[in-house]
Amino acid sequence: MEEMNMKNGEEEQENWGSRAWTHLTELRVQSPLIQCITNYVSMDLMANTLLAAGASPAMVHTLEELSDFTPHIHALCVNVGTLSPDWVPSMKLAAQLASQLGKPWVLDPVAAGATEFRIRVCLELVGLKPTVIRGNASEILALSKASVARSSKGVDSSHESTDAVEAAVSLAQASGSIVAVSGAVDIVTDGNRVVGAHNGVPMLQKITATGCAVTALIAAFVAVDPSHAFEATTSALSLFGVAAELGMDMAKGPASLRMHLIDSLYALDQATVLQRVNITNMLTSPSLLDLLGTKSGILKGI
Numbered sequence: 001m002e003e004m005n006m007k008n009g010e011e012e013q014e015n016w017g018s019r020a021w022t023h024l025t026e027l028r029v030q031s032p033l034i035q036c037i038t039n040y041v042s043m044d045l046m047a048n049t050l051l052a053a054g055a056s057p058a059m060v061h062t063l064e065e066l067s068d069f070t071p072h073i074h075a076l077c078v079n080v081g082t083l084s085p086d087w088v089p090s091m092k093l094a095a096q097l098a099s100q101l102g103k104p105w106v107l108d109p110v111a112a113g114a115t116e117f118r119i120r121v122c123l124e125l126v127g128l129k130p131t132v133i134r135g136n137a138s139e140i141l142a143l144s145k146a147s148v149a150r151s152s153k154g155v156d157s158s159h160e161s162t163d164a165v166e167a168a169v170s171l172a173q174a175s176g177s178i179v180a181v182s183g184a185v186d187i188v189t190d191g192n193r194v195v196g197a198h199n200g201v202p203m204l205q206k207i208t209a210t211g212c213a214v215t216a217l218i219a220a221f222v223a224v225d226p227s228h229a230f231e232a233t234t235s236a237l238s239l240f241g242v243a244a245e246l247g248m249d250m251a252k253g254p255a256s257l258r259m260h261l262i263d264s265l266y267a268l269d270q271a272t273v274l275q276r277v278n279i280t281n282m283l284t285s286p287s288l289l290d291l292l293g294t295k296s297g298i299l300k301g302i
């Protein structure tokens with residue numbers, strides 16, 4: 001029995017690895033156009049991450065340009081990191097246009113629980129049905145409770161991703177979005193399935209905007225496989241982590257990791273991807289899913 005479980009585990013790893021490689025290959029071939037409405041801190045790293053992976057980034061956020069520009073994109077990334085009221089109409093219109101045009105869009109609810117204004121705007125954006133929501137554990141907990149957090153550390157998390165599994169499942173069930181919680185283990189759920197991507201290095205937390213960058217990468221992966229957003233999200237998180245692991249072998253600290261991360265993402269090859277992707281099922285028990293399901297009324301208002 002134990003042997004059979006091990007064999008199933010190995011096969012599962014192989015499947016995730018080859019799926020991630022297929023996603024990356026498609027991304028390099030298709031080079032999808034990714035519109036990013038994002039914070040000032042993240043613009044450079046986000047654009048360079050997308051370019052290194054093979055996508056084509058465009059930081060276009062002015063309301064006046066959206067009706068011309070958004071119809072041509074392959075996916076949209078909305079990030080509230082340096083939020084101000086004058087950006088909100090653009091975020092909402094771009095999300096609405098993307099949805100109407102059948103294009104995936106991804107929300108990064110940066111520091112969602114830090115202020116009343118942020119949580120309100122984030123919940124309104126969740127109401128516009130993002131394909132994927134990716135946040136750190138504190139952000140996903142705040143969104144799922146729909147309230148500001150007493151122990152907010154701003155853009156950084158004060159929780160482990162594993163503390164937010166139930167919140168993520170709840171949020172996914174209430175919103176209809178795929179929900180990803182980043183951390184030492186990146187958790188991805190569609191409200192029924194829960195998987196964990198175990199790649200990455202702790203020093204990613206010492207580089208600003210790595211969370212923002214991986215959210216944009218998710219948008220690019222979902223752009224090339226929109227009918228499998230759960231799998232594409234998991235591939236993106238895992239491969240960003242693999243690139244960080246490779247980069248860490250050459251880095252002396254956060255600044256050189258940033259550089260080697262981008263180089264490693266650009267150079268990823270099939271053998272490395274198949275060998276390094278580490279994704280496992282987090283929840284396989286139907287009764288546990290049922291239990292989580294009964295608590296999913298928290299976000300009914302969305």
Ligand SMILES: Nc1ncnc2c1ncn2[C@@H]1O[C@H](COP(=O)(O)OP(=O)(O)O)[C@@H](O)[C@H]1O
Nearest residue numbers: 136182183184186200201202204205210211214
């Ligand atoms: N302890 C850790 N070990 C490995 N990778 C991590 C760790 N913490 C965060 N990461 C990775 O860093 C990236 C950014 O995640 P995170 O720091 O949670 O987001 P944010 O910057 O939005 O708070 C993700 O790719 C995540 O997998």
Ligand SMILES: Cc1ncsc1CCOP(=O)(O)O
Nearest residue numbers: 039041081155209210211212
């Ligand atoms: C420091 C900072 N302040 C506002 S947005 C931002 C960047 C946050 O990036 P990340 O969420 O990826 O750490």
Ligand SMILES: [Mg+2]
Nearest residue numbers: 110155211212
């Ligand atoms: Mg973040």
